[in-house]
Amino acid sequence: MAAMNSVHGNDNHTKILVVDDEANMRHMLSALLGDAGYCVDTSADGRAALELLETGTYDYIFCDIRMPSMDGMAFLEAAGSRLAETSVIMMSAYGTIDTAVEAMKKGAYDYISKPFKPDEILLALKKAEERESLKRENRALKFRLERIAQPRQFGEMIAESRSMQAVFELGKRVAQYDITVLITGQSGTGKELMARGIHTAGKRGGQPFIPVNCAGIPENLLESELFGHKKGAFTGADRDYKGLFEAASGGTLFLDEIGDLPMSLQVKLLRVLQDSQIRPVGTTRSKTVDTRIVAATSKDLAAQAEQGNFREDLFYRLNVMPIHLPPLVERSEDIASLVQFFIERYQARFEKKITGISARAMSLLMQHSWPGNVRELENVIERAVVLAEEPELDEDLFAGLGRPENKNSGLDAIAAGFSLKSGRQALEQVLIQKALAETGGNRTRAARLLEISHPSLLSKMKTYGIG
Structure with a gap:
């Protein structure tokens, strides 16, 4: 079994392994890092350190290069992927620039020359912690971007x-x-x-x-x-x-x-x-x-x-x-991904090369109220792909969608003349139809929305010929 000593800090769960054949160096680093609040294990050579990696993981490792049985370089090679989430800082009194470069190539994060001051150890550790923090932030950002770029299914x-x-x-x-x-x-x-x-x-x-x-x-x-x-x-x-x-x-x-x-x-x-x-x-x-x-x-x-x-x-x-299932008009952020999905489906079905949709065409789709919801959107894209003569779907293929006149046709009818009586009747008809559509044809609930009695609603529906 590997010889191991542990020093546990009071307020930090970060685990550090010190690998050095000199007992005094192990003791000094254990005391320094333990006083700084870290959990510290020690090992006398690379082979013993590998045994520790079999049963646990470490956030950081301080490893000497020259050691009996297995030196630091051999330890880096043997540990391999087990150090993927660990920052290794190499130490040596005999190092050169070439030695440092070789250590970096084998997966080490940093290199410190012996003898060193305690502040140098803590500074190197702080730099490594900042690096790990940035790596975690980058991974989290990449994950969020992937979720944004790829709609869930x-x-x-x-x-x-x-x-x-x-x-x-x-x-x-x-x-x-x-x-x-x-x-x-x-x-x-x-x-x-x-x-x-x-x-x-x-x-x-x-x-x-x-x-x-x-x-x-x-x-x-x-x-x-x-x-x-x-x-x-x-x-x-x-x-x-x-x-x-x-x-x-x-x-x-x-x-x-x-x-x-x-x-x-x-x-x-x-x-x-x-x-x-x-x-x-x-x-x-x-x-x-x-x-x-x-x-x-x-x-x-x-x-x-x-x-x-x-x-x-x-x-x-x-x-x-x-x-x-909410209507499409209440989840307009889904329109772009649905458009791309349907373009890919129908360009493959009809063997046409469609690269995308123009910004002006997408604007029309975003403005449309989609009373037929996703099925209507699918039909619109299918028709556009069939009629398209260019690689990009342009606004001409979506004529009539998203135009203000489509949404306000009821108001246009109200303002068609100057008669208050006709305008009131036209407004009543529009609101009744809107209330019935909102309630799925439920006349009792529609009457409540309109703030009139149920018999009054039935009478007005008969007057205006609303089924």
Whole structure:
């Protein structure tokens, strides 16, 4: 075993190793550095110092060059990568400039000639500490710059904004547990991509992910589509059919636009969530399924439940883990990275060489309100790549986006004439449409925003022909 002595300072956790074959030199440096508050170990030669490196690490090493068994230069070579995070200061009474240069080449940070004054040791150590501090700051800065330059990702979604980073973190945590998730957000915000990300990041990732749009299947077919049917259950049922719940068993069933699920099927869905049982159409026996449910809606299900348009007990079953995707207009810092992402996707698909987008074109994209959210942005970039004749996407390819007249068309209608009555009516129409859009068509909440009664809102909607 290596011989070792330790001196521990009272207020500093920095560890220093002194390697020198002279006992007096080891004792002097231990006392000096220990009084300065450092934790100090000592070793009589390079071989013993290597044994210490096998069991621990040091922030700084003071190492003599001439020693028996293994000298300082051989120690530097043998330690190699184990000194990657350690600053080594070499010491010698026989050194020359060539010796110092050779030591630096082998990984030493500094060189001190013997004999030296105590202040020289402390000064060399202070310089080494300042160097290490700068290295840590540079590493931290590089890490932050890399995070800024490369938008973080969840599944197929990318984003830089804090709001979406919080959503991604929540999605990663939720993915590890078999709990029901309800994703809300405007159309085009990426609810299905979020659901796929949750599925892929969890333990069911290798199993089926089956999406179904509850608003896109006729009501008379939806029950059979979800729960399956037995041969002869109805006209046209010429064979047994395994429904989507059973097909997704072991994986995830994504129920998009769950707010449009007919009331009659809401009861059956509630049963699946409660006891994992389905009953195919035309049978009396139930089947057990192991299917995770992720649902999504652009509607306010809480308000729908209040109005009796959605079962309240089903809402609470679905809303175990709510995740809300903010609209693109609220996270404009994501637009640039999304634009680059879509440019790379579609230039590869259409085999076109697009190097980027002009500053004026990007300005138009940043000004646009994006009512269709990320889906609209993707469509705009796809169209621009198809039409582009130059390597850079220019503003001409985005005509009509981000212009003030697009945003203020309602105000233009108000100011079209001089009639106060017509202006008031036009303003009412604009505000009602805005309130309904904000609440996802929830008239009760829209009335509250407009600070009018619900019957008054219904009357005005009828007057202005607002559906």
